[in-house]
Amino acid sequence: MDRYGHYFKALRESKGLTLREVERQTEVSNAYLSQLESGKVKQPSPNTLYKLAQFYKVSYQMLMEKVGYPVPKGDRPLQEQSVSNVAKNKLGEITNEEEVELLQYLKFIRNRKQ
Amino acid sequence: MDRYGHYFKALRESKGLTLREVERQTEVSNAYLSQLESGKVKQPSPNTLYKLAQFYKVSYQMLMEKVGYPVPKGDRPLQEQSVSNVAKNKLGEITNEEEVELLQYLKFIRNRKQ
DNA sequence: AAGCTTTGCTTGGTATTGCAAGCAATTTTT
DNA sequence: AAAAATTGCTTGCAATACCAAGCAAAGCTT
Numbered sequence: 454m455d456r457y458g459h460y461f462k463a464l465r466e467s468k469g470l471t472l473r474e475v476e477r478q479t480e481v482s483n484a485y486l487s488q489l490e491s492g493k494v495k496q497p498s499p500n501t502l503y504k505l506a507q508f509y510k511v512s513y514q515m516l517m518e519k520v521g522y523p524v525p526k527g528d529r530p531l532q533e534q535s536v537s538n539v540a541k542n543k544l545g546e547i548t549n550e551e552e553v554e555l556l557q558y559l560k561f562i563r564n565r566k567q
Numbered sequence: 568m569d570r571y572g573h574y575f576k577a578l579r580e581s582k583g584l585t586l587r588e589v590e591r592q593t594e595v596s597n598a599y600l601s602q603l604e605s606g607k608v609k610q611p612s613p614n615t616l617y618k619l620a621q622f623y624k625v626s627y628q629m630l631m632e633k634v635g636y637p638v639p640k641g642d643r644p645l646q647e648q649s650v651s652n653v654a655k656n657k658l659g660e661i662t663n664e665e666e667v668e669l670l671q672y673l674k675f676i677r678n679r680k681q
Numbered sequence: 682a683a684g685c686t687t688t689g690c691t692t693g694g695t696a697t698t699g700c701a702a703g704c705a706a707t708t709t710t711t
Numbered sequence: 712a713a714a715a716a717t718t719g720c721t722t723g724c725a726a727t728a729c730c731a732a733g734c735a736a737a738g739c740t741t
Contacts, residue, residue, distance in 0.1 A: 498698070598691080
């Protein structure tokens with residue numbers, strides 16, 4: 454049940470802060486912080502994690518990982534970003550003709566709006 | 568209320584899939600998918616977003632951002648994978664609305680061919 | 682045409698996030 | 712030492728994520 458609760462607690466105590474002190478600066482209630490530190494919360498929202506990451510000056514991604522959210526695959530550089538590659542990743546195969554039609558349609562959309 | 572619902576719907580329909588087909592492959596219920604696409608969900612969990620990102624072959628980070636979760640600026644991919652990139656090189660940036668329209672139009676193109 | 686299947690959608694329910702309010706124990710102030 | 716403030720913590724509650732089950736409409740099959 455409590456896998457990372459003690460981590461948040463250690464983080465706070467290492468800085469000698471009270472629950473209410475953290476509450477004031479992060480806008481996360483002391484009630485919830487207490488539950489968080491004692492392992493009563495399963496997966497705090499990214500919004501909450503972000504506030505805590507900012508405040509404690511730790512990596513947001515690391516917190517996400519710690520509570521069990523999937524993290525983006527690798528920080529490796531993305532592959533070449535040619536139009537066809539991007540289109541393939543996104544839409545499955547897309548033909549040249551389809552791409553041309555999409556581009557023309559985009560022009561149409563824009564002209565229509567004014 | 569709904570800002571990204573249309574987007575998920577366009578994504579699914581551009582591939583000509585049913586709610587239940589997506590359910591089978593992503594393990595996200597068709598009930599929830601329906602709610603998601605009609606703007607009845609505020610912030611689907613990262614877990615759900617990850618499944619959909621994998622399945623639709625779009626960037627997980629981009630979905631996170633789309634539904635309003637904080638995304639660390641430094642860790643963001645240099646260029647996001649999206650339909651907009653199909654056109655970006657040639658026509659510059661496109662808006663979310665335009666992207667949705669393009670996805671829908673792609674669906675139309677593909678269905679038109681019998 | 683009458684059944685069977687598939688479609689998107691709604692509804693009722695469970696689980697969880699996150700908080701306001703309050704409590705007992707400890708610390709600080711007077 | 713009494714009063715006041717501060718501490719971590721619990722509890723009830725509102726909001727929301729997510730799903731199983733079911734529904735009406737539309738599509739197929741015979």
